[in-house]
Amino acid sequence: MGDASSGASAGAAPPYRPYRLVRTVSPHSRAVSCVKFSPPDGRLLASASLDKTIAVLCSSTLATLATLRGHSEGISDIAFSSDASYLASASDDCTVRLWVLKSLPSPPNSNSSKSRGSSEDRCVRTLRGHASYVFCVNFNAQSNLLVSGSFDCTIRMWDVVSGRCIRDIKAHDAPVTALHFVRDASMIVSASHDGSCKVWDAATGLCLKTLIEPGKSPVAVSFAKFSPNGKFVLVATLDDTLRLCNLANGKSLKVYTGHMNRVYCITSTFSVTNGKYIVSGSEDNCVYIWDLQGKNVLQKLEGHNDTVISVSCHPTLNKIASAGLNNDRTIKIWVQDA
Amino acid sequence: MNVPIIDPLQGDFPEIIEDFLQYGSMKCIAFNSCGTLLAAGCSDGNCIIWDFETRGISRKLRDSATISPITSVCWSKHGHRLLVSATDKSLTLWDVKKCEKISRITLQQTALHARLDPGALEPTICLACPLSSAPLLVDISNGSSTSLPVSVSQEGNNYTVATNPRKFSDGSTPFTPTAATFDWSGEVICVGNSKGEILIVGTKTSKVYAIIPVPGGAVIKDIVFSRSGLYVLTNSNDRVIRLFENLLPHHNTINELETIDSSNNNTNNNVEEYDIVDKLKTNGTKCMKYLREFQDVVTKIQWKTPCFSGDDEWILGASASKGEHKLYIWERLGHLVKILEGPKEAIIDLVWHPERPIVVSVSVTGTAYVWAKDYVENWSAFAPDFKELEENEEYIEKEDEFDINPREDEKEKEEVIDEDAEVDIDNSEDTSILKASNGSYGELRYLAAVPSPEQSEQQDKYPASPIKLEESNNSASPFDMDVVANGHASSPMEGSEFFFAEEDGGTSLKRKRKPSAKGMEMQAEKDKKPVIKNPKSSSLSKISKPRTKYEFDSDQDDEFTDGFVF
Numbered sequence: 016m017g018d019a020s021s022g023a024s025a026g027a028a029p030p031y032r033p034y035r036l037v038r039t040v041s042p043h044s045r046a047v048s049c050v051k052f053s054p055p056d057g058r059l060l061a062s063a064s065l066d067k068t069i070a071v072l073c074s075s076t077l078a079t080l081a082t083l084r085g086h087s088e089g090i091s092d093i094a095f096s097s098d099a100s101y102l103a104s105a106s107d108d109c110t111v112r113l114w115v116l117k118s119l120p121s122p123p124n125s126n127s128s129k130s131r132g133s134s135e136d137r138c139v140r141t142l143r144g145h146a147s148y149v150f151c152v153n154f155n156a157q158s159n160l161l162v163s164g165s166f167d168c169t170i171r172m173w174d175v176v177s178g179r180c181i182r183d184i185k186a187h188d189a190p191v192t193a194l195h196f197v198r199d200a201s202m203i204v205s206a207s208h209d210g211s212c213k214v215w216d217a218a219t220g221l222c223l224k225t226l227i228e229p230g231k232s233p234v235a236v237s238f239a240k241f242s243p244n245g246k247f248v249l250v251a252t253l254d255d256t257l258r259l260c261n262l263a264n265g266k267s268l269k270v271y272t273g274h275m276n277r278v279y280c281i282t283s284t285f286s287v288t289n290g291k292y293i294v295s296g297s298e299d300n301c302v303y304i305w306d307l308q309g310k311n312v313l314q315k316l317e318g319h320n321d322t323v324i325s326v327s328c329h330p331t332l333n334k335i336a337s338a339g340l341n342n343d344r345t346i347k348i349w350v351q352d353a
Numbered sequence: 354m355n356v357p358i359i360d361p362l363q364g365d366f367p368e369i370i371e372d373f374l375q376y377g378s379m380k381c382i383a384f385n386s387c388g389t390l391l392a393a394g395c396s397d398g399n400c401i402i403w404d405f406e407t408r409g410i411s412r413k414l415r416d417s418a419t420i421s422p423i424t425s426v427c428w429s430k431h432g433h434r435l436l437v438s439a440t441d442k443s444l445t446l447w448d449v450k451k452c453e454k455i456s457r458i459t460l461q462q463t464a465l466h467a468r469l470d471p472g473a474l475e476p477t478i479c480l481a482c483p484l485s486s487a488p489l490l491v492d493i494s495n496g497s498s499t500s501l502p503v504s505v506s507q508e509g510n511n512y513t514v515a516t517n518p519r520k521f522s523d524g525s526t527p528f529t530p531t532a533a534t535f536d537w538s539g540e541v542i543c544v545g546n547s548k549g550e551i552l553i554v555g556t557k558t559s560k561v562y563a564i565i566p567v568p569g570g571a572v573i574k575d576i577v578f579s580r581s582g583l584y585v586l587t588n589s590n591d592r593v594i595r596l597f598e599n600l601l602p603h604h605n606t607i608n609e610l611e612t613i614d615s616s617n618n619n620t621n622n623n624v625e626e627y628d629i630v631d632k633l634k635t636n637g638t639k640c641m642k643y644l645r646e647f648q649d650v651v652t653k654i655q656w657k658t659p660c661f662s663g664d665d666e667w668i669l670g671a672s673a674s675k676g677e678h679k680l681y682i683w684e685r686l687g688h689l690v691k692i693l694e695g696p697k698e699a700i701i702d703l704v705w706h707p708e709r710p711i712v713v714s715v716s717v718t719g720t721a722y723v724w725a726k727d728y729v730e731n732w733s734a735f736a737p738d739f740k741e742l743e744e745n746e747e748y749i750e751k752e753d754e755f756d757i758n759p760r761e762d763e764k765e766k767e768e769v770i771d772e773d774a775e776v777d778i779d780n781s782e783d784t785s786i787l788k789a790s791n792g793s794y795g796e797l798r799y800l801a802a803v804p805s806p807e808q809s810e811q812q813d814k815y816p817a818s819p820i821k822l823e824e825s826n827n828s829a830s831p832f833d834m835d836v837v838a839n840g841h842a843s844s845p846m847e848g849s850e851f852f853f854a855e856e857d858g859g860t861s862l863k864r865k866r867k868p869s870a871k872g873m874e875m876q877a878e879k880d881k882k883p884v885i886k887n888p889k890s891s892s893l894s895k896i897s898k899p900r901t902k903y904e905f906d907s908d909q910d911d912e913f914t915d916g917f918v919f
Contacts, residue, residue: 101804113804139804157389159407159802174407175802181407213735218406218709219725222734242778259776265737268776287779308775 031290031313034304034335034349039318040077041345042070047338049092049282049325050346053099057329059116060336061102062346065089069104071116074329074336077348080119085112085138092151096158101139101175103161105149111142111163111173140178144171150280151193155200155217162203164191170205170215182220186213192280193238197245204248206239212250214262226250226265228258237280243287253277257295257305271295273312274303279324279340286328286335289351294335296323302337302349319343366667366682367712367724370695372408376401378719381425381702385432388663388707389798390449392435394423396719400437402449402800405706408723411800414447416454425466429476432797436479436493438467444481446493450797458496462486466532470556472539474795478556480533480542488533488544490556501554502561503531503546505630532573536599537582540606545573545587551597553640555607562610563636567595568643579661580707584685585641586659586668594647594659594670596685601640613639645687654679657700661685663707671700671714678716680724695722 043064052074053059060074069083069090088107095102095116102114114137147166154161160181161173170191172182187207195204202223203215210233212226226248227233238251247268248260257271274297283295291307302316302323316335321342328335333351378396385392390411391403398419404411414435421441428435434455435447440463446455462483470476477494491498532545535556544552549570553563567573571591578585578599585597602609613636647659647668657673665685672679678695680703698716705712712724733741 096802098801100801115804139806157406157799157802159404159411159799174404174409175804176404176407176411177409177805179407179409219728221728221730223731225735225737227737244777244779247776247778259778268774285778291778307778308773 031306032351033314034316034333034351036316036318036347037350038077038348039345040072040348042072042079042082043068043344045089045344046321046341047324047344047346048090050336050338051093051095051325051327052329052334052336053095054097054330055099057331057334059095059099059119060327060346061093061095062338063090063093063104064344065341067106069093069102069114071102071119072346074334081116081137083112083114083137085141086110088148091149094153094161096154096175097156098158101154101158103152103154103163105152105163105165107148109143109145109147109149109165111145111149111152111161112138113140113142113161113175113178115139142171142173142178142180144180144183145169148190150190153194153196155196156198157200160196160200160217162194162196164194164205164207166190168207170194170203172217172220184215184220186215186222187211189235192236193240193282195240197241198243199245202241202245204239204241206236206250208235208237210234210236210252212236212239212248212260214248224262224265226260226262228252228267237276238282240282240284242285249283249285249293251276251281251283251295257283257293259293259307269307269310271303271305271310273305274301275299279322281323282325282327284326284328286333288329288331289333294326294328296326296337298322300339300343302326302335316347316349318347319345365710365726366662366691367710368691368693368727369724370722371711371725372723374403374408374713374721374723375719376410379715379721380423380719382704382713382715382721383426383428384704384707384713385428385797386430386707387432387796387798388709388711390432390800391704391713391721392426392428393715393721394426394437394439396422398423398439398441400426400435400447402435404800404802407802411802412449412452414449414452414454416445416457418457419443419445424464425468427467427469427479429469430471430474431795433474433795434469434476436467436469438464438481444479444491444493446477446479450800456493458491458493460489460491460498464489468533468535470539471535471537476539480535482531482533486531488531488542490542490559499559501533501542501544501559502552503544504548504550505552505561505564505633532576532587534576534578536578536601536606537603538606541601541610543576543578543585545576547572549573549589551576551585551587551637551641553601553610553637555610557607561633562614563640564630564633565597565637565641565643566634568646569593569595574656575659577660579665580663581665584644584661584665586661588656588659588670590655592648592653592655594656594668596644596647596668597641598644599640600642610636610640647681647683647687647689649681658703660703660705662705662710667705669703669705669712671703673700675699678714678722680712680714693724695724 043066045065047062047064049063051061057074060072062070067086067089070079071081073080086106086108090104090106092105093102100117102116104112145165145167149163149165151164159175161175164170168187170184170186171180174181186205187209189208191205191207193206201217203217206212213222214224216223234252234254236250237253240249246262248262250258250260255272255276258267259269260267271293274295276298281296286292286294293305293307295303297303300319303312304314306313319339321340323337324340325338335349336346338346379393380396381394383392389405391405393401398421400414401410402412419439421439424438424440426437433449435449437445442460442463443457444467445457448455464481464483466482468480470478477492479491479493481489481491487500487503489498489500534543540556542554542556544554549567551565552561554561567587569589569591571589573587573589575588582603583599585599587595617632617635655673656670659670668683670681676697678698678700680693682691683689698718700714701717702715710726713721715721733739
């Protein structure tokens with residue numbers, strides 16, 4: 016590929032240190048659909064599952080701090096508010112729920128029965144309005160807005176305080192698979208199975224831009240996310256490809272391949288804590304780590320027994336969490352050796 | 354951040370009422386410096402802070418001691434504090450984040466306007482403009498106050514700096530409120546008096562540094578600085594809004610004024626009976642420069658609450674006539690560009706959003722109307738390879754239009770992107786600008802959103818306010834889409850098998866689509882309108898779109914034939 020050289024040149028920084036598996040937990044009885052570290056400090060780790068529950072774990076001890084029950088169907092996505100005091104979840108029961116995470120039990124005293132008892136009270140709001148499965152959800156940076164995407168092809172924006180639906184955008188021609196606010200919350204990127212990625216003005220709800228790979232028949236977009244500085248969008252398509260697109264001109268700058276992604280909406284992410292990597296799950300049961308600049312696969316993390324559907328990078332530590340589907344049902348924590 | 358990809362032709366000034374805010378009866382409003390929060394004072398003494406992004410109520414500042422209508426609200430520099438004046442003659446200073454009252458004092462008279470010192474981060478000094486006496490500088494922490502001079506006159510060799518406008522028998526009514534405002538830095542105060550003069554007064558010294566006579570010489574009702582501090586508007590009783598350029602520097606304003614003052618002294622040292630008023634007027638020419646006036650020469654209406662747009666490009670004035678809701682927008686260079694007309698309710702307050710082309714006007718009924726641009730969908734946003742043209746263009750065929758080989762080469766060339774170029778995903782050069790322009794350390798941009806609990810909401814939310822308010826709030830805006838519990842929570846799609854199929858059992862794209870397609874079809878039937886616009890995307894749309902279209906067509910036909918028969 017000739018990428019090794021550029022990877023090395025980008026690494027005037029120390030050479031790549033591999034990640035290794037440190038812990039495995041199985042808080043769920045069915046496939047895990049999403050795993051996320053909490054902002055801003057990564058204190059919590061939350062996972063959503065088809066077993067209709069959300070597990071909130073202490074990210075260091077991996078003790079279960081709370082199990083959030085209330086959805087009547089499986090959960091596809093979760094999102095933390097920016098101070099991690101609230102959690103939103105998107106479920107196949109067509110609702111979005113808001114959960115309060117304040118005053119979680121401290122890990123050593125965590126009593127599983129107790130936390131279960133309080134779990135019902137943690138749901139502060141149920142947001143109803145989507146006509147089909149809610150597939151993705153996200154907060155803006157101020158956490159006063161919540162955006163949700165659904166199989167009904169719409170994007171809805173919700174007022175977090177009142178639970179009112181502020182805006183209902185007929186956004187796509189197929190299920191909306193991912194939504195992400197840019198850093199300053201002025202724009203939202205949406206991904207859809209219709210093969211397009213659209214950028215929306217958060218204040219007016221107008222479409223600002225459509226990102227389509229030109230000259231090709233559209234391939235379903237399974238995931239999209241803004242880069243930390245908001246200039247690029249990482250786009251995953253169901254042809255085993257991840258692209259880094261320039262928002263200004265819509266052109267893809269970097270293409271990351273090697274993994275398998277044909278079926279699921281696998282999440283990928285930027286790792287910025289030590290070197291710049293792209294991290295993604297894969298349908299060959301591995302977690303892939305690419306060099307952001309060189310596009311070469313730096314490491315394949317093996318250990319899951321089913322598709323790795325979701326990955327999340329710790330915001331400050333060199334730590335990755337990954338979650339597997341039904342044959343696996345585990346959350347694995349990987350750390351980079353010091 | 355979205356500025357680079359927003360169409361530059363859109364933006365500028367508002368055109369239509371986009372939304373309205375209703376809670377009780379609002380009297381006065383003010384945006385915080387970044388326009389994310391809108392404070393509103395109500396007639397029952399409450400102060401509401403709207404989250405302007407969600408257009409929902411973020412906080413309620415309620416003081417049991419204040420039940421009288423609020424006359425003005427003013428944010429501190431970084432939005433941490435809010436000053437509220439009410440008709441019970443009180444001034445209340447609030448800590449916005451904690452929702453706590455910092456202090457409250459009662460003046461001799463009701464302040465029509467109260468402004469916080471814009472130079473201080475935690476201001477306690479405020480400027481109050483009472484109904485019928487000179488503006489006061491009040492230290493709200495201890496209640497001490499100083500009257501500001503409103504006029505300088507010459508009686509023989511003595512000159513008097515008067516604080517009471519009643520002394521002057523120049524035809525002005527004694528109950529004329531005096532306009533006063535801080536400049537950008539808070540170092541000086543501009544006082545507009547009943548003789549049609551602007552006095553530049555030092556905030557700390559109360560010394561009059563300069564006088565700027567306003568053409569027309571009519572009573573000055575308002576003085577407004579633009580957001581950048583470069584321009585000043587006056588609104589006079591002679592139905593004219595006048596624009597001045599502020600020549601004073603943003604920083605060390607007082608030093609500059611002292612320099613101007615002393616240089617004048619030097620040149621005129623030998624003249625003993627040098628007219629002090631003339632001297633101050635000479636100083637005045639170095640402080641502000643008269644640019645132009647704005648008025649409606651036909652209707653000659655009185656103006657109310659003129660203001661600048663956030664970027665100083667536009668000037669907004671409201672008609673003060675009863676029973677009309679008219680906003681005039683001028684270019685700063687003088688041209689009238691738009692007259693906006695709202696419901697037949699008089700305007701009582703008006704603000705321009707500091708960063709967006711949005712205006713909020715409060716009507717006499719207590720409702721706040723949000724004026725925004727009538728955004729036109731930019732269709733090229735949906736198709737990246739299309740370009741929108743302003744007008745038709747004649748297509749000129751290229752020489753090699755139908756040549757195969759050279760074109761292909763060219764195409765390939767176009768598409769080559771240096772994939773090895775370094776990309777910076779982390780740093781963003783605009784952060785610094787963003788922070789600097791907002792002056793931003795410690796800026797209170799947002800209040801934490803606290804979701805109100807669902808069940809108890811109806812009972813707990815407004816325990817003290819009358820039921821009427823509750824209702825009005827619940828029907829907050831025309832954009833308020835009722836969160837319809839449309840029964841889909843227990844929809845036929847329920848059932849564990851589905852989810853097995855969906856996520857576990859190899860969720861192929863097709864499989865995923867199928868249930869959703871059904872759902873959409875149901876929805877489409879309910880709404881009787883096509884959810885899907887693009888017929889090529891899925892099998893469903895192929896079914897649903899032609900059908901709805903057919904229905905539409907047949908309806909049309911019926912009407913048409915009916916018309917013909919008659």
